[in-house]
Amino acid sequence: MSSRSYERGPGELRPTAIEPGFMRTAAGSALISVGETRVICTASVQESVPRWMSGKGTGWVTAEYGMLPASTGERKQRDATRGRQDGRTVEIQRLIGRSLRVVVDFQALGERTIYLDCDVLQADGGTRCASVTGAYVALSLACAPLLADGRMERPPLSGSVAAVSCGMVDGAALLDLDYSEDKRAEVDANVVMTGDGGLVEVQATAERTPLSRAHLDQLLELAAGGIAQLQAAQEAAIAEAAAVAASP
Numbered sequence: 616m617s618s619r620s621y622e623r624g625p626g627e628l629r630p631t632a633i634e635p636g637f638m639r640t641a642a643g644s645a646l647i648s649v650g651e652t653r654v655i656c657t658a659s660v661q662e663s664v665p666r667w668m669s670g671k672g673t674g675w676v677t678a679e680y681g682m683l684p685a686s687t688g689e690r691k692q693r694d695a696t697r698g699r700q701d702g703r704t705v706e707i708q709r710l711i712g713r714s715l716r717v718v719v720d721f722q723a724l725g726e727r728t729i730y731l732d733c734d735v736l737q738a739d740g741g742t743r744c745a746s747v748t749g750a751y752v753a754l755s756l757a758c759a760p761l762l763a764d765g766r767m768e769r770p771p772l773s774g775s776v777a778a779v780s781c782g783m784v785d786g787a788a789l790l791d792l793d794y795s796e797d798k799r800a801e802v803d804a805n806v807v808m809t810g811d812g813g814l815v816e817v818q819a820t821a822e823r824t825p826l827s828r829a830h831l832d833q834l835l836e837l838a839a840g841g842i843a844q845l846q847a848a849q850e851a852a853i854a855e856a857a858a859v860a861a862s863p
């Protein structure tokens with residue numbers, strides 16, 4: 616196996632940082648950096664729900680995902696210019712929405728919608744996983760003032776959620792693939808888990824070699840360790856934001 620970026624071992628994450636409150640105009644926001652991948656995640660609160668949910672006393676959480684034109688080095692055409700979203704964009708934003716809704720109590724949220732927008736500034740692999748992880752922080756920060764000022768009677772989040780990539784590269788199981796590893800992986804996977812270890816989604820694809828059950832178990836074990844570290848980063852970012860909000 617060739618050396619990895621940042622001189623990492625097989626089970627190590629790229630350097631990861633989550634900066635809360637990155638967008639002052641958003642109800643909740645975070646800039647997440649995972650190696651060279653950077654994503655701005657924002658949460659916007661709307662005091663209404665889609666028409667099909669009106670009058671039910673429950674809320675909704677939905678997500679959108681996009682990549683800036685220069686995020687990959689070679690200019691990516693904007694969806695607005697093309698006139699439609701590409702299939703990858705639709706699939707990723709659905710993944711983000713599904714992942715976050717798993718930990719939301721919609722009765723506690725009340726009849727309001729929280730929009731999660733994940734915009735990729737720079738892509739070097741793992742953008743969907745970074746989006747899920749950062750969007751949770753943005754969602755948590757957006758919910759805090761709603762609870763503090765009495766607009767919600769109880770916390771709307773039942774737990775946390777984070778995501779990480781992993782895969783088989785040159786026959787070895789690796790955690791947190793960058794782009795150079797992802798493009799030559801025999802198997803690549805994206806794993807979404809809750810804070811208590813529950814699996815939300817596992818997207819695994821064998822490119823050339825079928826994935827054995829043993830290798831799948833190995834990848835899931837690597838993912839669980841990586842997600843535990845991401846959850847610690849999420850908690851630290853949320854605590855940092857709370858400390859800033861409480862300061863005079």
